[in-house]
Amino acid sequence: MKHVVYGVFWIGIYLLITTAPIFVLLIGPGHPGRGFWREVSVALGFAGLAMIGIQFFLTGRFRAMTLPYGIDVVYHFHRAISLIAFVFIFLHPVILILSYPGTVMLLNPATAPWAMSAGLYSMLAFLVVIGTSIYRLALKLSYEVWRVIHTVAAVAAVALACVHLLGVNYYVEGPAKRGLWMAMAVGWILPLGYVRLVKPLMMRRRPYVVDSVTRERGDAWSLTLRPEGHDGMQFAPGQFAWITIGKSPFAVREHPISFSSSAMRKDQVTFTIKELGDFTSTIGGVVPGSCAYLDGPHGSFTVDRHAAVGFVLLAGGVGITPMMSMVRTLSDRKDRRPLWLFYGTTTVDEATFREELEVLEKGMNLRVIYVVSRPPNGWEGERGYISAEIMARYLPENRLGFEYFICGSQVMQQSAKVALEMLGIPLDQVQSESFNFV
Amino acid sequence: MREKYSIYLALVTGALIVFLAVIFAWIQSPDLFEVTAGSADAIPHPLEGYRECETCHGVKADIPYTIRHLGWSIKSCTRCHAPSDTHDEAADGGAGIVSMDASGVQDQKMVKRTHQ
Numbered sequence: 268m269k270h271v272v273y274g275v276f277w278i279g280i281y282l283l284i285t286t287a288p289i290f291v292l293l294i295g296p297g298h299p300g301r302g303f304w305r306e307v308s309v310a311l312g313f314a315g316l317a318m319i320g321i322q323f324f325l326t327g328r329f330r331a332m333t334l335p336y337g338i339d340v341v342y343h344f345h346r347a348i349s350l351i352a353f354v355f356i357f358l359h360p361v362i363l364i365l366s367y368p369g370t371v372m373l374l375n376p377a378t379a380p381w382a383m384s385a386g387l388y389s390m391l392a393f394l395v396v397i398g399t400s401i402y403r404l405a406l407k408l409s410y411e412v413w414r415v416i417h418t419v420a421a422v423a424a425v426a427l428a429c430v431h432l433l434g435v436n437y438y439v440e441g442p443a444k445r446g447l448w449m450a451m452a453v454g455w456i457l458p459l460g461y462v463r464l465v466k467p468l469m470m471r472r473r474p475y476v477v478d479s480v481t482r483e484r485g486d487a488w489s490l491t492l493r494p495e496g497h498d499g500m501q502f503a504p505g506q507f508a509w510i511t512i513g514k515s516p517f518a519v520r521e522h523p524i525s526f527s528s529s530a531m532r533k534d535q536v537t538f539t540i541k542e543l544g545d546f547t548s549t550i551g552g553v554v555p556g557s558c559a560y561l562d563g564p565h566g567s568f569t570v571d572r573h574a575a576v577g578f579v580l581l582a583g584g585v586g587i588t589p590m591m592s593m594v595r596t597l598s599d600r601k602d603r604r605p606l607w608l609f610y611g612t613t614t615v616d617e618a619t620f621r622e623e624l625e626v627l628e629k630g631m632n633l634r635v636i637y638v639v640s641r642p643p644n645g646w647e648g649e650r651g652y653i654s655a656e657i658m659a660r661y662l663p664e665n666r667l668g669f670e671y672f673i674c675g676s677q678v679m680q681q682s683a684k685v686a687l688e689m690l691g692i693p694l695d696q697v698q699s700e701s702f703n704f705v
Numbered sequence: 706m707r708e709k710y711s712i713y714l715a716l717v718t719g720a721l722i723v724f725l726a727v728i729f730a731w732i733q734s735p736d737l738f739e740v741t742a743g744s745a746d747a748i749p750h751p752l753e754g755y756r757e758c759e760t761c762h763g764v765k766a767d768i769p770y771t772i773r774h775l776g777w778s779i780k781s782c783t784r785c786h787a788p789s790d791t792h793d794e795a796a797d798g799g800a801g802i803v804s805m806d807a808s809g810v811q812d813q814k815m816v817k818r819t820h821q
Contacts, residue, residue: 278714282722285718286721286722289725289726290729292729293729293732301733301734303731304730306729307727307730309730310725310727310729310730311726314725314726340711340714341711343712344711344715346711347712347714347715348715348718350715351715351719354719355719
């Protein structure tokens with residue numbers, strides 16, 4: 268309930284910040300209206316600018332803001348709302364031109380007033396932000412290059428938009444209103460400074476050392492870090508952190524990876540990473556003794572947020588990582604609640620942590636069911652993909668009292684949710700996290 | 706599911722912002738709705754030879770229009786104001802011009818009354 272209240276609170280704050288500037292414009296000496304559609308265009312322009320500005324807060328990883336929803340929901344919202352903001356900003360000149368065709372001349376930077384050109388360039392910068400995010404893979408941009416372009420273009424878009432509105436100087440005359448907009452612009456950039464400067468400085472005071480890099484089944488590596496000069500990080504099982512490996516926490520190269528170790532262990536933390544992309548394929552080459560930095564913990568995908576009589580974990584491929592953290596943690600806590608782990612894997616040999624899971628099964632109330640899509644000859648276990656039929660064979664009658672966790676590819680998550688729906692599991696008892704942003 | 710939830714949240718937020726933008730525009734320029742209510746006054750003179758409304762009725766002209774019309778183009782004038790059917794050309798000598806005394810005061814008041 269607390270999270271629902273906080274969730275509504277933050278949406279209210281968002282609406283207030285994006286729309287209050289529109290109504291602040293009405294304060295002070297009356298501004299004559301200039302036609303309904305012209306004023307709609309202006310209002311959308313102001314709202315669009317405020318929405319872009321708040322984007323810096325959405326990706327600032329502020330836990331108070333992300334906890335009610337889960338950080339993945341905030342990041343997905345960031346993506347979706349940026350498209351809506353771009354539509355508003357695009358409509359701003361389009362409505363003006365449709366209502367007053369003569370204003371199309373203002374789009375020619377060679378002859379238009381500088382304030383209008385600034386607006387045009389702002390929109391182009393925003394187009395770069397949107398385009399490179401949606402088409403990053405098609406443009407063959409590495410994550411690090413994309414991140415630099417994203418930040419620079421976003422700052423340019425906001426700065427040029429502010430130049431545009433202060434240059435047009437309608438509704439923002441007077442030191443109070445101009446000061447307000449400049450203060451808002453500075454305020455929007457502050458979270459960027461926090462993430463790129465303040466936070467790395469804080470991380471620099473809490474470094475980690477790579478203790479070991481261990482090969483696991485299924486083309487995965489377990490990276491174990493030991494805190495140096497501090498107590499380490501308290502996290503909940505299932506959460507993740509952004510990892511930077513190297514000498515500097517200011518590096519652009521940081522990636523979100525789930526903890527795979529028990530949350531009860533303070534002396535070290537382990538991340539298990541499957542070789543999938545440009546960064547993860549280099550993990551095997553990390554040398555023990557290397558410096559690392561962590562920004563975390565983040566995420567709401569954890570058993571600790573849900574009081575349930577039992578848990579059902581559905582893992583596909585590398586999705587086993589946060590599940591392992593949950594299983595190891597519950598084992599260390601001597602938790603006797605029933606636990607089912609449905610582990611979808613291509614082959615039995617690729618099932619990461621297979622040996623450890625066999626040991627854990629004997630020491631706790633855990634049942635591991637492997638669902639193998641390419642089973643070996645003589646395989647007597649489950650075949651294919653995790654389905655409602657397979658789960659129904661193992662889950663007891665009181666399965667409606669359990670909490671369900673899904674981690675895997677987008678396709679796997681979607682099919683697992685459908686399977687759970689077929690079993691009559693209410694969706695508010697199904698937890699997942701989706702990190703396919705860019 | 707979580708991605709869809711975020712998208713729905715964004716769409717609802719966007720719709721609310723559009724709604725508030727429309728409210729703002731209506732506060733500033735409610736004329737869009739006044740047009741449909743038919744409250745615009747008739748023009749008490751013919752339009753022939755008097756198409757450049759701003760010559761007489763611009764902000765700095767002799768018979769200025771209301772400040773709320775500032776920034777509107779000439780094409781907007783006849784969207785809302787039409788020549789009166791009862792206009793009597795014979796009464797003003799067929800010239801179709803509103804008579805004005807030397808100061809222009811009397812007739813300014815008459816024109817302002819019809820345009821407010």
